[in-house]
Amino acid sequence: xxxxxxxxxxxxxxxxxxxxxxxxxxxxxxxxxxxxxxxxxxxxxxxxxxxxxxxxxxxxxxxxxxxxxxxxxxxxxxxxxxxxxxxxxxxxxxxxxxxxxxxxxxxxxxxxxxxxxxxxxxxxx
Amino acid sequence: xxxxxxxxxxxxxxxxxxxxxxxxxxxxxxxxxxxxxxxxxxxxxxxxxxxxxxxxxxxxxxxxxxxxxxxxxxxxxxxxxxxxxxxxxxxxxxxxxxxxxxxxxxxxxxxxxxxxxxxxxxxxxxxxxxxxxxxxxxxxxxxxxxxxxxxxxxxxxxxxxxxxxxxxxxxxxxxxxxxxxxxxxxxxxxxxxxxxxxxxxxxxxxxxxxxxxxxxxxxxxxxxxxxxxxxxxxxxxxxxxxxxxxxxxxxxxxxxxxxxxxxxxxxxxxxxxxxxxxxxxxxxxxxxxxxxxxxxxxxxxxxxxxxxxxxxxxxxxxxxxxxxxxxxxxxxxxxxxxxxxxxxxxxxxxxxxxxxxxxxxxxxxxxxxxxxxxxxxxxxxxxxxxxxxxxxxxxxxxxxxxxxxxxxx
Ligand code: SF4
Ligand code: SF4
Numbered sequence: 001x002x003x004x005x006x007x008x009x010x011x012x013x014x015x016x017x018x019x020x021x022x023x024x025x026x027x028x029x030x031x032x033x034x035x036x037x038x039x040x041x042x043x044x045x046x047x048x049x050x051x052x053x054x055x056x057x058x059x060x061x062x063x064x065x066x067x068x069x070x071x072x073x074x075x076x077x078x079x080x081x082x083x084x085x086x087x088x089x090x091x092x093x094x095x096x097x098x099x100x101x102x103x104x105x106x107x108x109x110x111x112x113x114x115x116x117x118x119x120x121x122x123x124x125x
Numbered sequence: 126x127x128x129x130x131x132x133x134x135x136x137x138x139x140x141x142x143x144x145x146x147x148x149x150x151x152x153x154x155x156x157x158x159x160x161x162x163x164x165x166x167x168x169x170x171x172x173x174x175x176x177x178x179x180x181x182x183x184x185x186x187x188x189x190x191x192x193x194x195x196x197x198x199x200x201x202x203x204x205x206x207x208x209x210x211x212x213x214x215x216x217x218x219x220x221x222x223x224x225x226x227x228x229x230x231x232x233x234x235x236x237x238x239x240x241x242x243x244x245x246x247x248x249x250x251x252x253x254x255x256x257x258x259x260x261x262x263x264x265x266x267x268x269x270x271x272x273x274x275x276x277x278x279x280x281x282x283x284x285x286x287x288x289x290x291x292x293x294x295x296x297x298x299x300x301x302x303x304x305x306x307x308x309x310x311x312x313x314x315x316x317x318x319x320x321x322x323x324x325x326x327x328x329x330x331x332x333x334x335x336x337x338x339x340x341x342x343x344x345x346x347x348x349x350x351x352x353x354x355x356x357x358x359x360x361x362x363x364x365x366x367x368x369x370x371x372x373x374x375x376x377x378x379x380x381x382x383x384x385x386x387x388x389x390x391x392x393x394x395x396x397x398x399x400x401x402x403x404x405x406x407x408x409x410x411x412x413x414x415x416x417x418x419x420x421x422x423x424x425x426x427x428x429x430x431x432x433x434x435x436x437x438x439x440x441x442x443x444x445x446x447x448x449x450x451x452x453x454x455x456x457x458x459x460x461x462x463x464x465x466x467x468x469x470x471x472x473x474x475x476x477x478x479x480x481x482x483x484x485x486x487x488x489x490x491x492x493x494x495x496x497x498x499x500x501x502x503x504x505x506x507x508x509x510x511x512x513x514x515x516x517x518x519x520x521x522x523x524x525x526x527x528x529x530x531x532x533x534x
Contacts, residue, residue: 003316003317003318004317004318004319005317006312006313006316006317006318007250007251007254007313007317010254010309011250020257020260031267032264032267032268033268034268034271034286035267035271035272036271036272036277054180055180055182055183056183057179057182057183057184057185057186057187058186081186081275082272083186083275083277084271084277084285085182085183085186085277088280088285089182097271
């Protein structure tokens, strides 16, 4: 039977429900496990094969040699599309993807993140 | 044909009723449309050419970004073609995973469409509710793939992520919620006067016209054409799954709504079957970086209709040629037919009813001299200079503005 305002009941019911939106930034539980966010680079393990650089679709990662068996990685957070291809391509499991997603920066220079000491990252500049 | 006595209205490239830049020229007699024509080409991104400059792995991520909604459709279609050339046999588990994500994508796309259709007819309540429910499937996609959009699950030789038993339960739980919601929307579509009065008899495309104009997907199926690549030319795991091709004979926007709602119900059943039947085994088979010379065409039933990819390989790491035919390109011709003799106010919903995606469709920019009708190519720099000169003519000098801005900061 066709009648207007059939959705009205749902509307009234919704008045007494809690909002569908989350309470960000107070509640930060939004990202599921395995979410592809900021990368992590475990400097000591890298062998400098540069497979990650070769497969990165957006030229966001750069591996530089610091010395004998020492490498650092520079990741451009603005260029990275968070696809995780470099993690898959790395033969030594040096790269890891974390669920960190709040990556906006006021200073563009800080978008270039350099990893060279353990797995800490040091924003440039 | 546009006739001289009629009022002509250009709609687009920028227009509040359009979600993307495209241009329609409408001829009106009173409130009725006598003729219409569409012009594409405002969204060309050169993706096909860019793929030739990238390796297959890199290209895959670009192909995925052809469309933000059917991203899995494009990437699956592309990898299927590459795998065929390279002779890679994908494992059954990987095929089921691809099908699972494909159906979840269909669910999210159809729910999104339902909301957009509601919005176009001024029924924004429907938009709010369907999009709220769509979040359920978006969260599911994020859990399974790691991304809400552009899932990045495909790779040449299989998929990149597996599903565990906890995730399987989550999927089933979410599907139960969505099924219940969809049943409500079906009930709504059949009984709510607002929808019935606004959608019935609008944007009619007869069976003959749909055949002649080669409509695809829900647009064709709402005109009684039972055409679905999943059934006609099964890929991934569809040959082993049981589902119906939904089609109706009403030929109007209302029919297109019913087809999509029916397909949602079929997708829920498909997802349940996949979760039940998914075989054990590897998800990825190592593939060579260099793909041997050859060519292949791959077909895929995207939420909007048949998607087609052609890939030609030349034995290197990069493809020789990639060609994409997005479903909107097949459907856009039928819009003129649907608009014929209709009211101008029906235009937004009629266009929205094919679920268009114009940036996916745009393939070529051709510039014509309006006087000599000659086609010629113009370099980017010439267009830029022309633009600057045009604005200068109107009293806006970008070069001095730019200088002032630089001084300011
Ligand atoms: S692929 Fe891995 S090991 Fe090779 S350079 Fe990159 S991070 Fe280092
Ligand atoms: S996540 Fe993707 S885009 Fe980012 S550095 Fe790795 S390969 Fe490049």
